[in-house]
Amino acid sequence: MSNLSKLEFVALDISGKNYLSWVLDAEIHLAAKGLGNTITRGNKASSQDKAKAMIFLRHHLDEGLKVEYLTVRDPLELWTGLKERYDHLKATVLPRARYEWMHLRLQDFKTVSEYNSAVFRITSQLKLCGEVMNDENLLEKTLTTFHASNMVLQQQYRERGFKKYSELISCLLVAEQHNTLLLKNHEARPTGSAPLPEANMTTRRDKSGKRQINNHGHMNVCVHGNGKRRYNSRHRGGHGKRENNMVSQNNPSRGKSGNCYRCGMKGHRKTECRAPEHFVRLCQNSIKRKKNNVGASSANAPVESHLTFKMILRQGLQTKMMTMPRQILL
Secondary structure, three states: OHHHHHOOOOOOOOOOOOOOHHOOOHHHHHHHHHHHHHHHOOOOOOOHHHHHHHHHHHEEEOOHHHHHHOOOHHHHHHHHHHOOOOOOOOHHHHHHHHHHHHHHOHHHHHHHHHHHHHHHHHHHHHHHOOOOHHHHHHHHHHHHOOOOOHHHHHHHHHHHOOOHHHHHHHHHHHHHHHHHHHHHHOOOOOOOOOOOOOOOOOEOOOOOOEEEEEEOOOOEEEEOOOOEEEEEEEEHHHHHHHHHHHHHHHHOOOOOOOOOOOOOOOOOOOOOOOOHHHHHHHHHHHHHHHHHHHOOOOOOOOHHHHHHHEEEEEEEHHHHHHHHHHHOOO
């Protein structure tokens, strides 16, 4: 793997499937190194140049090919032997490239870029096999393979009289980008609908006709006729009150701890008490008796409190029964 990383181009495979591209790469690199004449017939290259060319060619051969041509020392002999062995591949590559060119259509590709890549790949294979496609062939292939729904567009491009294939493909790429943007803007929201309002912002008018912008209680902005704005932050206090109310709703027990000062029960305040008056009087008398009996032992305090509460309930029920009408008691 370390040897492969130092290669200047892909080595020739023993099957010869990349022979055509390998020949082109090898010729270019040998010419760049000043060794291009070492693989031509009747050359008068020095032995040193031949050795450099041989090292370069063997470095870009498959390991199996190196073994098969182990005794060859002349780069021209190696070049000729590889050509005789793999040059017949042109007879198989050329028919396939012709078939792909014949059935190439612009309407079969999703994007213009994909079609352009396919065009260059096929024309390169044809050129390696000796057939060259000029701009006229490329323009005609592109204009005659438009989709049937783009008949008018095809006629417009033909009337523009392009002379180079690159000019036509540039126009097609720009038009494709504009169409993509148009579709995105169309699909953003239904036709005729208004855009969504800005979040957390509402606009209203007061009695004097002044426009006010409310941002959920944070601040009011009054816009006057002269274009000046006045900021009102009175909502901030209300915002704090709403927060306190929300806290009280989330925690119902907050603020309700302790006994009611009216009836002595837990769970509500004095202002929320709904106990009858006679029951309140009994509770108040019981509280006064507790204050008088402060010196009682702490061990008997819970029992006394429990008994006192039962006595209060019993007395309250008796009083209520006495006040009820006689018909109901019967």
